[in-house]
Amino acid sequence: MSRQFAMPRARRRALSVMLLSLTVCLSGLVVPAVTAVAAPAAVPDETPDAASALLAARAANKSVRVLSQTDESTEVRANPNGSMTMTVHRQPVRVKQSGKWAPVDLTLVRRPDGTVGPKVAPIDVVLSNGGTGSPIVKVGKAGTEVGLGWPEALPEPRLAGPTATYPEVLPGVDLKVTAEVDGFSQVLVVKTPEAARNPKLKRISFGSYTRNTKVKTLDGASAWDGTRTWVEIPPDRMTNRHTGGR
Template identity: 50%
Template sequence: MAAAMQPAVADVQAAGSSAATPLSAEAAASQKAAADGSPVEVTDDRTEYETTYANPDGTTFTRDQSTVPVRARQSDGSWTAPDPTLVVRADGTVGPKAAVVDLAFSGGGAGSGLVDITRGGKSLRLGWPGTLPKPTLDGVNAVYADVLPGVDLRMTATTEGFRELLVVKTLEAAANAELKKISFSLRADGLTVAPTSGGGMTAVDEDAHPVFTAPPALMWDSRGDGTTAGTATQLERSAAMTTTATPSPSATTDPSTGTKGDGTAGPGDGDASAVLPVQVSWDALAVVPDATLLGNTDSGAFPVYIDPSVGLDQTAHTYLRSDGVSDFNWSNGSDNEGKGTGHCSSWNGYYCGPGYTERLYFQFSPSGLAGKKVLSATFRATESWSFTCDARWVDLERTSNISSSTTWATRPNNLGTMATADVSAGRSSLCDPSQPPAPIEFTGSSLTTTVGNFAAGKFSRLTLLVKARDETDTSS
């Protein structure tokens, strides 16, 4: 299966309240929807992750809930589309145009102000142990060149957090003793920071509710960069969830023409990798890089990448691979192709990878759904690429919950199949008739009942898995 993830969406229809308060926002929207014969948004109920519509029947509502932000609030209170593109601010710091966290990267100077992230008045500040040069901005990235000899620090903004990536460019740079342990100074305001059992970090408020979270750090080399498959081909068959179906230019690419991928995006086929537990103290976060990867004497294994990240604990989604690679709160990437499901190997002359299985998990919080009577529920995905023009079965399953520390080895337990779909989309003109990227909807009584129980408070989080039904089929 393939797709392009913007927001992962659960579309839920819930019973509306009575008209006892005729001038409420809900009642006004219901009246207008009934009069117009079309859905009307209840704008007062907007959040960064949810959109509510009054239905034309005048009594029910439809709520769309996403696992990534669909809008961000601006300083004047208005809403805008999330946009993590970095800009220089009046105070000299660097931050995203529109995000659901207050995020500021250093404009250069003292390393103690490397990054500030704030949500609801609660904040974390991380510092670099040294002076920072003025960063070079490139879209969502701020690159601080040569923070150590031959080592760049690349800070990437997301709509919910940030990613720190150390790029060790040469064998000589890797020999620097300062890379044996990398420590970032830490200051928390209104939060208590602690390690997680899986090697990550969590920052909780005074009520022990997680505000920010971090998975274990990941480290990888460039041994596989000479191949023409790997990351690029994998992204072309990636699966993701979205409320839109705008095809990216690469969505129609034949996978046999895959090209060398961007090594900063994560480990590709043939790259060696290692998971690095985050060491947490009251005033520092630290990682100890893998000595074998740093000590490689083959210059072709460089650059080597070391990637810790921090994000908002609001909703969650994670990508798991059977070879141990994971990506918590992954994004679509610059090509808008997202991540994949199914078995990544070879099929009909097309090479995807050396033989691993991919799964996608999406976790929802009850939020505005709590207490509603659910009449129907739909989980919507956009498939952006498939290996064949012939449809393959994709299953939507409920599982136990995920966290930033979830790996393939600790993957959630299956709690039952919610819905299935027999689909093929994204190959465009390679099929006759053409099959452009297309939204896929999962719905049915099992999903509706489960979402109803979720709304009733029978469990605190709803986690859904998108997976190929036959995970031995290399064309699925």
């Protein structure tokens, strides 16, 4: 059995007044606007001088590169504890592009002009994309160029990392050219015993290519710009170097 109780009229009136008051209070409540808190300024990974680098390193608790003391093979970094660290490499490890340092990347790519070259290199290394009329490979610096030629038309190369492989430059023989930090290297890969018996392999002379420079031969070959030597080619690169196939 359920029972229902009627609320007295006076109590119902009092409850209505309380609900009305609560509604008025809520409608007049002012909620303050939420203000976005600005994120702290990012500390750069490099600064122009040692003093600013030390300040940035302490503020961010990380090492910061000192641009005024950094070049292609040397880097100076400020540390959070106030010390400085200098790292020196035997060869260039970075190249300045568009005002910023980029790590050396010798991965070969095909360029819009139809040639092949590394993504980021301290000197300009250009490889042939096949055909005739251009050197197998050339290196350039400050408007001068030197390189090697091939007496016949070259096939289109296969690219893998820093190496371009020109297949079958002779029957059973591939030519591999590899971009290096200071230039290039090349090797003939003899793939079969039959190919090794080719009389042309007894001595292969690569043709020379120069632009705005002279080449003089000592033990090897040196590219001379009129004031100083900027690249040297060992003797085996001027003749032939090959590996035998199985």
